[in-house]
Amino acid sequence: MNFSERIVSNYQPKNLAVKLTSKGEQHVMKNHPWVFSNSIEKISKDPKTGDLAIIFGRKKNKVVGIGLYDSDSPIRIKMIHTSSEKAVVNETFFHEKIEKAYQKRNILLQTNTNSYRLIFGENDGFPSFIADVYDTVLVVKLYSEIWLPFLESILKSLQEVSKAETIVIRLSRNVQKSTNHNLKDGDVVYGVLENEVVEFVEHNVNFSANVIKGHKTGYFLDHRANRKRVGEFSKNKTVLDVFSYAGGFSVHALYNEAKEVTSLDISKQALEIAVENGKLNEYSGVHKTIAGDAFEELRKLIQNKVTFDVVVIDPPSFAKQASEIELAKKKYAQLARLGAKLTAKKGLLVLASCSSRVVADDFFDINEDVLESGKRRFKTELKTYHDSDHPIGFPEGAYLKCAYYRFLE
Numbered sequence: 001m002n003f004s005e006r007i008v009s010n011y012q013p014k015n016l017a018v019k020l021t022s023k024g025e026q027h028v029m030k031n032h033p034w035v036f037s038n039s040i041e042k043i044s045k046d047p048k049t050g051d052l053a054i055i056f057g058r059k060k061n062k063v064v065g066i067g068l069y070d071s072d073s074p075i076r077i078k079m080i081h082t083s084s085e086k087a088v089v090n091e092t093f094f095h096e097k098i099e100k101a102y103q104k105r106n107i108l109l110q111t112n113t114n115s116y117r118l119i120f121g122e123n124d125g126f127p128s129f130i131a132d133v134y135d136t137v138l139v140v141k142l143y144s145e146i147w148l149p150f151l152e153s154i155l156k157s158l159q160e161v162s163k164a165e166t167i168v169i170r171l172s173r174n175v176q177k178s179t180n181h182n183l184k185d186g187d188v189v190y191g192v193l194e195n196e197v198v199e200f201v202e203h204n205v206n207f208s209a210n211v212i213k214g215h216k217t218g219y220f221l222d223h224r225a226n227r228k229r230v231g232e233f234s235k236n237k238t239v240l241d242v243f244s245y246a247g248g249f250s251v252h253a254l255y256n257e258a259k260e261v262t263s264l265d266i267s268k269q270a271l272e273i274a275v276e277n278g279k280l281n282e283y284s285g286v287h288k289t290i291a292g293d294a295f296e297e298l299r300k301l302i303q304n305k306v307t308f309d310v311v312v313i314d315p316p317s318f319a320k321q322a323s324e325i326e327l328a329k330k331k332y333a334q335l336a337r338l339g340a341k342l343t344a345k346k347g348l349l350v351l352a353s354c355s356s357r358v359v360a361d362d363f364f365d366i367n368e369d370v371l372e373s374g375k376r377r378f379k380t381e382l383k384t385y386h387d388s389d390h391p392i393g394f395p396e397g398a399y400l401k402c403a404y405y406r407f408l409e
Helices: 021-027 090-103 147-164 224-231 248-254 269-277 292-304 324-340 362-372
Strands: 013-020 034-035 038-042 051-056 061-070 074-083 116-120 128-136 138-140 165-170 189-191 199-201 203-208 239-244 261-266 287-293 308-313 342-354 378-385 401-407
Touching: 013 342, 021 061, 061 147, 074 239, 074 378, 090 116, 090 147, 090 287, 116 147, 116 224, 128 147, 138 147, 147 165, 147 189, 147 287, 165 199, 199 224, 203 224, 203 248, 203 269, 224 342, 224 378, 239 248, 239 324, 248 261, 248 269, 261 269, 261 292, 261 342, 269 287, 292 324, 308 324, 324 362, 342 362, 362 401
Parallel strands: 013 051, 138 165, 239 261, 239 308, 261 287, 308 342
Antiparallel strands: 013 038, 034 074, 051 061, 061 074, 116 128, 128 138, 165 189, 199 203, 342 401, 378 401
């Protein structure tokens, strides 16, 4: 495996000596993976992106952690080692991290599932780095240039551990604009990709992901356990899947013998994928689609007095920055209100959030306040969080939460 032709910069990362403010050091000592620029008190001259930031303690002058310097981010140092134990950052260092991450996914991989997140960024010790596996295709998404000096050896280890036959590189917008490499978003850097649409299995259900043009790495793996659970609730039921994208919940419902499933999304292209994903499995129910703004389309359904036995509402993140938190909370309340009106007697309403800035307790409180203000009795059947291939390593790493509300009348 040789990527050197694609990586223009042969920059050899140097070691930076770093001292942090008291607060910054405390964060590192608590294994937090982010060091912001205003937490850096002293640093070696001329630091460059990809350099190894060796953080020394303020009092004893011993190494307390190692990170990668990122000149393009307010998170100036992204930690890869937060222990007082000595570490040498080399191929073996990264390979051991990847093997450890793979072991965390072991139970999931005992099921009939060949799609999983192998590396979940900071939570697996790889900040700004994602690696998803779809059958024999490994898709790596880079969100920072800090990884360029180490990319070849890391990809080699990822391939060895996952046994991937093909590796695709996806790049965030800022990395795409960089002149420090020859990589392009969607490049196949190892093996052969016969079709950009890759089929895979998720708990016995067949799906596909466009690993070249799809969002993120091609699909959203994080809701896997919730999709399976919703499917199990859907036999002989009518189901509404709101913000359906590629039809994750819809396809599980159809596979589990739902009577009728409606996928609602603003993207017609996504709905076409949802329909095709459904056809990868045998099903006898009816699969309908609605293309349009979710809030508007839900109101139309309410006006037409349509209800569903199972309603799933899984919107995109509403709060990507702190200033959006209050508006996000209002939107979640709106969706809970609309969803309740669309849920049939003794039906199930499933509400989810992927906004890390809206913490789980606040999200659940919003839903319950809305439902309690209605006239219908309900019970909270279940609250779920991350699946095993999305481990949580620090507070901000927790974003996914989902609740199942059963109406009693």
